[in-house]
Amino acid sequence: MNDQPGLSAERVRADVAELLGREPNALASEENLLDLGLDSIRIMSLVERWRAAGATVEYPDLAERPELAHWITVVTGGAAA
Template sequence: MNDKSPLTAERVRADVAELLGRDPGSIDPEESLLDLGLDSIRIMSLIDRWRAAGATVEYPDLAERPELAHWISVVTGEVAA
């Protein structure tokens, strides 16, 4: 985890929504992103994007709990709204 990540909850939500082809507001923070169509390749692309932005995140951190709320917490240190 990175408590000083430059990423915001909004950015994480927008990045996930972009890969799913959905409106960011339509993703339930507790719904499984795998059930929505996210796969391991897309997860890795998100990790690469977020690392480039300064986050410290590993694949198992996200794969263990593929819910947006958890990912926002891991990537940004924020609590998802």
């Protein structure tokens, strides 16, 4: 999918945590990010940020399964969380 070194599991976790105002290690991999306060506008901002870094990601890829572990797989092309 992508070979960008900046798109690691750690980067995805940190980007999501930043938008939620949390520490990255405070996010559970299987927790519903919408329940934590992420909304469609923030998801779109993440999509644009990750596309700019080289990811092939679409809004529905994230919105349909709003769990961090799934997002890491989609954005990094399968790197483990």
